[in-house]
Structures are given as structure tokens and as C-alpha cells.
Amino acid sequence: MNGAINYTHTFSSGVVWHWPIAVYLLLAGMSGGALIVALLIRYYKKQTGVTPLFKGASLLSLVTILLGMVCLVADLDKPLYFWKILINYNFTSVMSIGVLALCIYIPLSFVVILYAFEKELNAFFANHFTFLKAFFGLIMNILNFIRPLMFVLTLIFAVAICAYTGFLISVLVRFPILNTSALPALFVASGLSAGIAGSGLIAAMFFREDTHSSDLKILHAIEWPVMAAEILLIGMIFVSLIIGSDVQKAASMAFFSGEYAKMFWIGVVGIGFVIPIVFNFLLGKTFAHTRFAFYVSSLASIIGVLMLRMFILYAGQTYSIFI
Amino acid sequence: MDTNLKRRAFVKYLALGSASITAASYGAVNDKPKAQTKKPNFGMIFDQNKCVGCTDCERACVKVNLVPKGQMRLFVEDKTDPNNRMQKRYVRVSCQQCVEAPCASVCPTNACHKDLLTGITTTNADDCIACKYCIVACPYDVRFINSENHAAESCNFCLDTNLAEGKEPACVEACRYDALVFGDLNDEESHISKLLRIKDSLRMRPECGTKPSLRYIPAVKMGV
Numbered sequence: 167m168n169g170a171i172n173y174t175h176t177f178s179s180g181v182v183w184h185w186p187i188a189v190y191l192l193l194a195g196m197s198g199g200a201l202i203v204a205l206l207i208r209y210y211k212k213q214t215g216v217t218p219l220f221k222g223a224s225l226l227s228l229v230t231i232l233l234g235m236v237c238l239v240a241d242l243d244k245p246l247y248f249w250k251i252l253i254n255y256n257f258t259s260v261m262s263i264g265v266l267a268l269c270i271y272i273p274l275s276f277v278v279i280l281y282a283f284e285k286e287l288n289a290f291f292a293n294h295f296t297f298l299k300a301f302f303g304l305i306m307n308i309l310n311f312i313r314p315l316m317f318v319l320t321l322i323f324a325v326a327i328c329a330y331t332g333f334l335i336s337v338l339v340r341f342p343i344l345n346t347s348a349l350p351a352l353f354v355a356s357g358l359s360a361g362i363a364g365s366g367l368i369a370a371m372f373f374r375e376d377t378h379s380s381d382l383k384i385l386h387a388i389e390w391p392v393m394a395a396e397i398l399l400i401g402m403i404f405v406s407l408i409i410g411s412d413v414q415k416a417a418s419m420a421f422f423s424g425e426y427a428k429m430f431w432i433g434v435v436g437i438g439f440v441i442p443i444v445f446n447f448l449l450g451k452t453f454a455h456t457r458f459a460f461y462v463s464s465l466a467s468i469i470g471v472l473m474l475r476m477f478i479l480y481a482g483q484t485y486s487i488f489i
Numbered sequence: 490m491d492t493n494l495k496r497r498a499f500v501k502y503l504a505l506g507s508a509s510i511t512a513a514s515y516g517a518v519n520d521k522p523k524a525q526t527k528k529p530n531f532g533m534i535f536d537q538n539k540c541v542g543c544t545d546c547e548r549a550c551v552k553v554n555l556v557p558k559g560q561m562r563l564f565v566e567d568k569t570d571p572n573n574r575m576q577k578r579y580v581r582v583s584c585q586q587c588v589e590a591p592c593a594s595v596c597p598t599n600a601c602h603k604d605l606l607t608g609i610t611t612t613n614a615d616d617c618i619a620c621k622y623c624i625v626a627c628p629y630d631v632r633f634i635n636s637e638n639h640a641a642e643s644c645n646f647c648l649d650t651n652l653a654e655g656k657e658p659a660c661v662e663a664c665r666y667d668a669l670v671f672g673d674l675n676d677e678e679s680h681i682s683k684l685l686r687i688k689d690s691l692r693m694r695p696e697c698g699t700k701p702s703l704r705y706i707p708a709v710k711m712g713v
Contacts, residue, residue: 171580172694173581175566178632182621242618243619244619247617247619248618250618251598255597256597258594258595259595259597260595261595265597339591339626339697340626341625487628
């Protein structure tokens with residue numbers, strides 16, 4: 167922009183949305199991703215009972231989305247006024263639509279966790295708070311009656327939550343890295359990736375799922391196509407930047423130089439993609455089948471997705487149309 | 490007989506006249522709201538040829554709108570070409586008052602909205618939860634969080650201060666060089682509309698599709 171009429175002084179100094187938002191984007195993606203995978207595996211294998219994976223995924227999704235809400239509210243400059251967002255709605259705002267989706271999704275994920283831990287909760291109420299036992303039984307009777315409907319709704323809203331986090335920032339026209347149509351798809355893919363890794367990890371750690379059980383084998387099998395989709399989508403965004411307008415070309419520098427390039431190459435590519443691939447394919451089958459390899463590559467995937475969100479958010483807000 | 494006829498004619502004309510007046514006034518009444526249904530679209534012109542960079546407008550804005558210390562809704566940036574110091578160029582940095590304002594469309598609580606009466610984009614500080622979505626959504630990056638009430642804000646043409654008192658925006662009042670002109674772009678007879686008909690003006694970053702109401706008249710000097 168050489169024209170003397172185009173100003174370059176602006177009022178918000180640099181990054182406005184900080185790391186709590188990146189963490190929230192990870193947590194929301196992971197929550198949605200975990201439920202999508204768990205429910206799809208349920209449908210695919212026609213499971214009716216409660217599997218360790220289902221327990222792990224439901225626990226993970228509720229905990230992550232609640233922690234995500236904490237991050238979201240903490241990032242407000244007026245956190246005590248967050249309730250205003252619950253009573254005012256603006257349907258042209260992605261954030262408002264997202265809040266509405268969350269208002270449905272969070273209770274749904276709570277219901278899913280009730281399904282997953284019905285037996286445990288029953289046992290708990292048999293010994294403690296016995297006066298609640300009948301009430302809990304009644305609630306579960308109603309919930310079990312509408313269980314298929316609840317699962318379909320949960321699946322739909324889990325996808326919506328994953329996608330909305332991408333749309334939330336892809337509407338920001340000032341930032342060439344964010345304002346791309348591939349971003350919501352990338353966020354769904356990377357959310358799935360984090361959900362797969364996270365729910366497998368929780369199932370193995372807390373619910374004694376064998377790391378070679380048939381459920382985790384499926385998880386393992388879909389992990390790689392999802393990762394491939396992620397790499398493809400990052401590639402698309404990168405290519406659209408380097409062949410784009412002046413401002414897009416300038417923004418593509420985020421991948422080459424500065425702190426954010428390191429974040430991308432070490433965090434996203436190194437930890438997120440290379441470590442899981444090396445651990446699972448290049449170091450031999452015996453190593454790939456150890457619990458150590460399973461835990462480390464799962465954690466690496468999650469950290470990779472976090473780094474991806476960090477990179478997108480920070481580099482995205484750093485490179486704007488003001489050049 | 491004659492007088493009778495005359496009287497009759499008189500009554501006839503009276504009736505016709507009053508009927509036509511009623512009709513005319515009815516028509517006029519009907520016409521007026523039609524003209525007024527076109528909502529105002531308040532805009533401003535910044536004339537680079539006239540601005541000398543005195544920053545009187547900045548100070549007036551801070552004073553009238555009680556902008557906290559160290560913050561501003563309006564900034565005059567010196568864009569003088571370093572290779573041509575003789576020819577000074579200044580640019581107004583402030584809310585562009587977009588017709589299709591991204592800040593208003595992304596605000597989840599409708600705190601940032603278009604004022605119903607005037608169509609001016611403004612923020613209701615009480616409803617703002619400071620999610621900063623409007624700040625990142627603004628292609629012009631002219632919104633900020635007020636450090637005192639922690640609500641987002643930007644220039645609103647002094648909607649709740651000077652305009653409410655029937656005066657022109659503080660910056661326009663303060664400008665001694667007529668570099669700023671304020672008025673209704675939808676009113677063909679307004680000074681600003683007349684000016685825009687004869688002057689070449691441009692909108693900042695039209696590619697963003699926001700239709701700003703702030704117009705810039707650039708200083709174009711042909712090299713000899």
C-alpha cells in the first residue's frame with residue numbers, strides 16, 4: 167500500500183485475542199472431535215453397551231468443553247458480564263450462533279456422560295445420597311427412552327462446535343491467514359485428530375482399555391487419514407497465500423521467518439506430525455506397539471493441534487492487510 | 490338573480506378550492522414521509538488538500554467524548570513522503586462508519602449496533618462484554634477497549650455528545666481549515682452531497698466490501 171491516503175497507524179496494538187482463545191479453540195475442537203469419533207465408532211460397530219472408549223470420550227468431551235468455557239470467559243475484559251451474551255443474540259454473528267450451539271451442546275455432552283457412567287452412578291447413589299436414587303432412576307428411564315435421538319443430536323452439534331471455531335475466525339477479513347475458506351475444514355480435521363488422540367489416551371489410562379483393543383485399532387486406523395487431511399488443508403492455505411495478492415504474499419512470511427515460523431515447524435510439523443509418524447511407522451513394530459509409544463504419540467498429536475491453533479491465531483493476527 | 494348565480498359560483502369555487510387544497514395537502518403529507526423514509530446516512534469528508542496536521546480535531550474529540558488518557562478515537566497520521574518533505578500529507582484515522590459494518594454484524598450482544606434513528610454505528614457500553622470480536626473484525630482496525638469502562642468503542646460522529654445537542658461533531662467544529670465536512674449523504678441538498686458531486690473522493694479499502702461513509706479527498710499534485 168503505497169498510496170499516501172492509506173493510513174498505517176491503527177488503534178488495536180497487534181494481537182487482540184491471546185492464548186486463552188487458542189486453548190479454547192483446542193479444547194472445543196477436542197471435545198467435539200472426541201464425541202464424533204466415539205459415536206461414529208458406536209454406529210460403525212453397532213455397539214449397544216458402554217465401552218471404555220465411549221467412557222473416555224464422553225468424560226474428555228465434557229471436561230474439555232467446560233475448561234474451554236473457563237478460558238473463553240477469562241479472556242473477556244468484562245468477565246462478570248458474560249451472561250449478557252446468553253440473553254442477547256445476533257444471528258449475523260458467528261460467536262452468537264456458537265454460543266447458542268454451545269448452550270445445546272454442553273447439556274448434550276452432560277447427558278452422554280450420564281449414559282456412559284449410568285452403572286457407576288447407580289452404584290454411587292445406592293450407597294450415598296440414597297434419597298436421590300429414585301430420582302436418578304427416573305431421569306435415566308426418560309433418557310434411555312430417547313437415547314438414539316440424543317446420540318444423533320450430539321453428533322450433529324459436535325460437528326457444529328468443531329466447525330464453528332473455524333468460522334469464528336475465518337470471518338475476520340483483516341487477516342489473510344485467517345480469512346480463508348479452508349480454515350473451518352482444517353479446524354474440523356485437527357479437532358478430530360485431537361479428539362482421537364485424547365479419547366484413546368483417556369480410555370487407556372483411566373478405563374484400562376487395552377491399547378490393541380479393536381476400538382483403539384479403529385482409532386489408530388482413522389488417525390492417519392485425518393492427519394493426511396490436516397496436512398492437505400494446511401498446504402491449501404499455504405498455497406493460497408503464496409500465490410495470492412500482495413497482502414497474502416506478505417502474510418505467507420509467517421511460515422518462513424520469525425517466532426511463528428518456529429512455532430509452526432517445530433510445534434505443528436515436528437511434534438504434531440513427525441513424532442507420531444516416526445513412533446508408529448519408522449522405529450519398528452515392536453516399539454510402535456509399546457504403551458510408551460502410544461502415550462507419547464497421542465500427547466504429541468494433542469500438542470501439535472494446540473500449536474496449530476496457537477500458530478493460526480497469533481500469526482493470523484500479526485499479519486494483517488496493513489502492510 | 491345575478492347575485493344568486495355569483496354566490497353559487499363562489500360557493501362552487503370555494504368547495505372545489507378547499508377540495509383541491511385538501512387533496513394537495515393530503516398529497517403533500519403523503520409525499521413527505523416518502524422523502525423521509527430514506528434513512529439518513531451520515532458521512533464525513535476528509536480533505537487532504539486542506540488538512541495541515543494541527544491535530545485540533547484530535548484534542549476536541551478527546552475533550553468532548555471523554556476519551557481516556559493515552560487513547561483516541563481519532564488520529565491524524567502524518568503520511569508525508571520522506572523523499573518529498575515539502576509536500577505535507579495527513580490522513581485521518583478513525584471509524585469509517587461503514588454502511589455494512591462488520592463490527593455491528595459480528596457483535597454477539599448487539600452492543601455494537603447501528604443507531605435506529607441516524608444509522609450511525611455506535612456501541613452501547615453497558616451491553617458490551619469486551620469479547621473484542623468487533624476489534625478483530627474491523628478491516629480498518631480503529632476500535633479499541635476503553636481503559637476506563639472496559640467496553641469497545643470507536644468514533645460515532647459524537648452521536649451521544651455533540652450530535653445529541655444539535656451540534657456538528659467535535660472534530661468538524663474544531664477544524665479551522667474546513668478539511669472536515671459532515672452531513673447526510675442521502676440528502677441530495679446537503680452540503681456534503683453537493684461537495685461529493687463536484688469533487689473526486691475515495692473510500693478506504695473498498696475491496697473489503699464494507700461501504701464506508703467516510704470519504705477522502707486525496708491531494709493529487711501533478712509532477713512538472
